[in-house]
Amino acid sequence: MILIDTHCDTLSVMAGLGGDYNAPPQTITPERLRQGGVAAQICALFAGVEGPAGNPAGLARKQLAALRCFTDEGIRHIKEFSEIRDGSPSVMLSVEGGEVFEGSLESLHEYYEAGVRMCALTWNHENELGFPHCKDSEKPLKPFGWEAVREMNRLGMAVDVSHLGTGGFWDLIEHADKPPMASHSCCLAIQPKHTRNLSDDQIRALVERGGWIGINFCSAFLSDERATAFNIDRNIARIADLGGIKNVGFGSDFDGIPCNPIGVDGPHQFPNLLDTLGKRFSKEEVEGIAGLNFLEYARRL
Numbered sequence: 224m225i226l227i228d229t230h231c232d233t234l235s236v237m238a239g240l241g242g243d244y245n246a247p248p249q250t251i252t253p254e255r256l257r258q259g260g261v262a263a264q265i266c267a268l269f270a271g272v273e274g275p276a277g278n279p280a281g282l283a284r285k286q287l288a289a290l291r292c293f294t295d296e297g298i299r300h301i302k303e304f305s306e307i308r309d310g311s312p313s314v315m316l317s318v319e320g321g322e323v324f325e326g327s328l329e330s331l332h333e334y335y336e337a338g339v340r341m342c343a344l345t346w347n348h349e350n351e352l353g354f355p356h357c358k359d360s361e362k363p364l365k366p367f368g369w370e371a372v373r374e375m376n377r378l379g380m381a382v383d384v385s386h387l388g389t390g391g392f393w394d395l396i397e398h399a400d401k402p403p404m405a406s407h408s409c410c411l412a413i414q415p416k417h418t419r420n421l422s423d424d425q426i427r428a429l430v431e432r433g434g435w436i437g438i439n440f441c442s443a444f445l446s447d448e449r450a451t452a453f454n455i456d457r458n459i460a461r462i463a464d465l466g467g468i469k470n471v472g473f474g475s476d477f478d479g480i481p482c483n484p485i486g487v488d489g490p491h492q493f494p495n496l497l498d499t500l501g502k503r504f505s506k507e508e509v510e511g512i513a514g515l516n517f518l519e520y521a522r523r524l
């Protein structure tokens with residue numbers, strides 16, 4: 224079974240940058256990726272907690288260097304979604320916070336050359352591209368945001384709406400050439416306390432556009448209590464009820480969340496989660512959720 228996880232903050236932890244939480248370091252290790260049967264772990268280059276006011280490009284470079292922690296242990300660094308193979312674990316790069324481009328398309332091209340194939344336009348700060356979910360959420364994408372999105376659409380780099388405000392989200396749904404995706408988000412109808420979770424209308428719109436949603440494993444996004452595999456299952460079921468059984472998968476956020484679910488404490492425990500999903504969903508549906516849905520999405524880029 225091809226298993227894909229579209230978001231983690233492991234590189235920022237390895238680069239000594241922490242994150243917005245005191246995450247336990249290295250939930251994701253080469254050994255655990257092998258144990259869990261993960262075919263592709265997408266690793267974010269995180270712009271940093273200070274956003275554009277910090278040194279986003281410098282921080283991203285440090286994290287790029289940390290990729291060696293995986294490749295030195297025989298994990299492949301792949302640059303194309305088509306290189307994802309069952310039984311051969313790999314890492315891929317994404318960007319979390321478009322401020323790492325420093326307002327330059329040339330810089331975006333450099334990240335593409337380095338293998339970045341997904342970019343969250345914002346983290347929790349306003350940047351050159353647009354506005355986050357937590358401040359001025361309803362404001363539209365900025366002119367450089369559109370320049371970057373057009374270029375990402377042309378290159379086949381996924382446009383990630385996790386952390387983006389609602390204004391930017393609906394702009395992309397209505398006007399982007401390619402379907403956007405949410406690499407690590409959950410359902411607002413299940414956990415309304417988190418403005419980063421997606422409303423039913425947003426989920427339906429992503430499904431209708433041929434987008435994709437990776438469920439975040441952060442307990443606080445899933446539930447009022449410490450989550451279990453059941454809470455992840457419940458979020459996937461809601462997306463399925465909204466028509467998205469072929470548009471959903473995993474975006475664990477491991478190493479970026481303060482509290483992993485019980486029984487899903489790292490990639491080595493993916494088999495537990497797949498067992499839980501197998502009680503509700505068919506074998507084909509579980510294979511889709513595990514990775515095939517994402518590969519189908521990638522073919523639409």
Ligand SMILES: [Zn+2]
Nearest residue numbers: 319385386407
């Ligand atoms: Zn995030």
